[in-house]
Amino acid sequence: MMTELQSFIKTYKDMVESxxxxxxxxLKAPLSLKKSMHYSLTAGGKRIRPILMLAVMSAFGADCSKxxxxxxxIEMVHTYSLIHDxxxxxxxxxxxxxxxxxxxxxxEALAILAGDALLTHxxxxxxxxxxxxxxxxxxxxxLSLRAGAEGMVGGQVxxxxxxxxxxxxxxxxxxxxxxxxxxxxxxxSAGSIMSGVTEEQQRKLEDYALHIGLAFQIRDDVLDVEGxxxxxxxxxxxxxxxNKSTYPALLGMQGAKEKLSQxxxxxxxxxxxxxxxxxxxxxxxxxxxxxxx
Amino acid sequence: MMTELQSFIKTYKDMVESxxxxxxxxLKAPLSLKKSMHYSLTAGGKRIRPILMLAVMSAFGADCSKxxxxxxxIEMVHTYSLIHDxxxxxxxxxxxxxxxxxxxxxxEALAILAGDALLTHxxxxxxxxxxxxxxxxxxxxxLSLRAGAEGMVGGQVxxxxxxxxxxxxxxxxxxxxxxxxxxxxxxxSAGSIMSGVTEEQQRKLEDYALHIGLAFQIRDDVLDVEGxxxxxxxxxxxxxxxNKSTYPALLGMQGAKEKLSQxxxxxxxxxxxxxxxxxxxxxxxxxxxxxxx
Numbered sequence: 001m002m003t004e005l006q007s008f009i010k011t012y013k014d015m016v017e018s019x020x021x022x023x024x025x026x027l028k029a030p031l032s033l034k035k036s037m038h039y040s041l042t043a044g045g046k047r048i049r050p051i052l053m054l055a056v057m058s059a060f061g062a063d064c065s066k067x068x069x070x071x072x073x074i075e076m077v078h079t080y081s082l083i084h085d086x087x088x089x090x091x092x093x094x095x096x097x098x099x100x101x102x103x104x105x106x107x108e109a110l111a112i113l114a115g116d117a118l119l120t121h122x123x124x125x126x127x128x129x130x131x132x133x134x135x136x137x138x139x140x141x142x143l144s145l146r147a148g149a150e151g152m153v154g155g156q157v158x159x160x161x162x163x164x165x166x167x168x169x170x171x172x173x174x175x176x177x178x179x180x181x182x183x184x185x186x187x188x189s190a191g192s193i194m195s196g197v198t199e200e201q202q203r204k205l206e207d208y209a210l211h212i213g214l215a216f217q218i219r220d221d222v223l224d225v226e227g228x229x230x231x232x233x234x235x236x237x238x239x240x241x242x243n244k245s246t247y248p249a250l251l252g253m254q255g256a257k258e259k260l261s262q263x264x265x266x267x268x269x270x271x272x273x274x275x276x277x278x279x280x281x282x283x284x285x286x287x288x289x290x291x292x293x
Numbered sequence: 294m295m296t297e298l299q300s301f302i303k304t305y306k307d308m309v310e311s312x313x314x315x316x317x318x319x320l321k322a323p324l325s326l327k328k329s330m331h332y333s334l335t336a337g338g339k340r341i342r343p344i345l346m347l348a349v350m351s352a353f354g355a356d357c358s359k360x361x362x363x364x365x366x367i368e369m370v371h372t373y374s375l376i377h378d379x380x381x382x383x384x385x386x387x388x389x390x391x392x393x394x395x396x397x398x399x400x401e402a403l404a405i406l407a408g409d410a411l412l413t414h415x416x417x418x419x420x421x422x423x424x425x426x427x428x429x430x431x432x433x434x435x436l437s438l439r440a441g442a443e444g445m446v447g448g449q450v451x452x453x454x455x456x457x458x459x460x461x462x463x464x465x466x467x468x469x470x471x472x473x474x475x476x477x478x479x480x481x482s483a484g485s486i487m488s489g490v491t492e493e494q495q496r497k498l499e500d501y502a503l504h505i506g507l508a509f510q511i512r513d514d515v516l517d518v519e520g521x522x523x524x525x526x527x528x529x530x531x532x533x534x535x536n537k538s539t540y541p542a543l544l545g546m547q548g549a550k551e552k553l554s555q556x557x558x559x560x561x562x563x564x565x566x567x568x569x570x571x572x573x574x575x576x577x578x579x580x581x582x583x584x585x586x
Contacts, residue, residue: 029442030450037442084409089401108382112405113450116377117442119409123416124437133426140433141420148413149322149330153406157323160402 005283009051012064012071016050017042019072023121036106036114040079044097048288049074049187052212055280056191056205066130067194070139073125074187077147080118081183083111085156119147131194138193146182155179167245173214181213204270208281211267216288218260221246225253227292264289298576302344305357305364309343310335312365316414329399329407333372337390341581342367342480345505348573349484349498359423360487363432366418367480370440373411374476376404378449412440424487431486439475448472460538466507474506497563501574504560509581511553514539518546520585557582 002010020041024034050071054064086093086101087108093101103111126139145151155178162175188209192202224239225248239246247256267285295303313334317327343364347357379386379394380401386394396404419432438444448471455468481502485495517530518541540549560578 027442027447029447030454032454033442033447033450084405087402087405089405109380109453110450112377112380112382113446116408116412117446119412120437120441120446124434124441127430127434127437133430137420137426137429141417144413144417144420148417149320149326149410153410153413154320154322154326157326157403157406161323161325 003283004278005055005280005287008055008058008280009047012051012054012068013047015065015068016047016054016071016075019068020075023072023125027121029117032106032110033114033117036102036110037118039105040083040102040114041076041118043099045075045079046291047075048216048284049078049183052184052187052209052284053191053194055284056188057195059274059276059278059281060192060195060197061277062195067191069125069129070190070194073122073129074143074183074190076118076122076125077143077152078183080115080122081147081152081156083115083118087111090156090160135193139190142189142193143186146186151178151182152180155182162245164243165245167250169247169250172245172247172250176214176217177210180217181210184213184216185209201274204274208267208270208285211263211270212285212288215260215263215267215285218247218256218263219289219291221248222253222256222260223292260289296576297571298348298573298580301348301351301573302340305344305347305361306340308358308361309340309347309364309368312361313368316365316418320414322410325399325403326407326410329395329403330411332398333376333395333407334369334411336392338368338372339584339586340368341509341577342371342476345477345480345502345577346484346487348577349481350488352567352569352571352574353485353488353490354570355488360484362418362422363483363487366415366422367436367476367483369411369415369418370436370445371476373408373415374440374445374449376408376411380404383449383453428486432483435482435486436479439479444471444475445473448475455538457536458538460543462540462543465538465540465543469507469510470503473510474503477506477509478502494567497567501560501563501578504556504563505578505581508553508556508560508578511540511549511556512582512584514541515546515549515553516585553582 021038024038024041027034050068053071053074054067057064057067082096083102085091086096087103094104095101101111102114106114122143123140126143127136129136129139131139147153155175158175159179162171167175185206188205189202192205197205221239224237224246247259250256251259264285268282271281314331317331317334320327343361346364346367347360350357350360375389376395378384379389380396387397388394394404395407399407415436416433419436420429422429422432424432440446448468451468452472455464460468478499481498482495485498490498517539540552543549544552557578561575564574
């Protein structure tokens, strides 16, 4: 039997993926660019950001189908960030989710431009999503802040500069917060904006997202040491070989796992007083902590 | 004595530049990223897109000072596109406006990320500019369409794919339209949106922008052959040495210059029935055609 979350994911993952593919197909753009954008958008992935966004809407009784365009937008931003992070001048990764990275297939120029186009198109999707003008502008300013210099891009810079350096746990957390946490937080904020929740409820949901995000990253680091190469889609131990600071390296494997369960606890605690109509957000938190890929 | 346009440029160029610098200074982001963004934003340039945008507002009697934030946004988008175009995997340029290109100073990773951050921040600026929600959304969707896969990014892909290929004059025009024309058109559209002009007036202004954009590119090609290396800030003849299709190569120098004056004529013709309050847009057209750098 499927859990509530599994059947929710089954429905909305397909819906978000087909909106993304339709958007790219419709573009009047050079075929090579469309192929490069399409390749990375359909290269798999858990679609955790779209699912999180739509799960918030579902938990507050909003119409999830209205949120699919914004969900596609956040996945495009995430995908652009992966394409650029994988470039030779950045993390120089050849594989992503077990497949050759974008620049390995299409070359660096197209990889950079596909990323640029995905980022740009995400703002188009938000500006034309089926919400009030006020809501759309909130989505756009919130995304542009969290994805930009103060957020994800700044986190990537700090991450690169932190390589071959012994970071403290606080520094590591600050990098992850910006690199992945803020975009997960945007997913939850966007779900809140599209559901019309109160500001206090939105703050609690953002707190939930903060802990989910940190748990997500710790789980990533743990999987990099303990995971199955085929399941995680990249060589086990690749962080260590690149001299990246990780939670297991800083806190020991036992310490990292304790921190992981603390964040799970805090994420669920943030949900306590919210009038949720289902269990999706709790199940999502468990999924992040227990995933094997 | 300064012309009307010269004194307009003197006032608003400084204003736009100081808004851009303030925006970067205020960012809570890694210093290296801010320096890299700052470097390219302040590396000179004619600021033709901001000036065009604000000149439309002035010509329709709107308050230009309200448009400065949007003008800074378009210049950030233009700057991001230059940084990415100059990268080794794209045009591989070492010099831009006589100074080392961004990646030569800060390295490829920071150059890519500074571009990403500038693009992202431009949407933040538009979403927080002092206009109605409807106007801001129009600015955002218009920019995201023209700067993305169907516009500027697609044009850059077509440009790269057209190197070492004998393009027809139509193909060359289609590339330039996307690569530079649509962003100039956005400048004019944005100025129209912010001035609240009618749709018919906006269409005429966009027609004006189309011809200005093509004239701009032909002038660039002519300068690449006839220009003064110090004034244009890059080696004369660099297009030819890179096997790029250019107007002088396709049409001969005389043919290119005739096409240039045709576009000047058509740009001015598009302005004919508009209730303009000053001569700025006519003077701008002349400036594009006669510039020596």
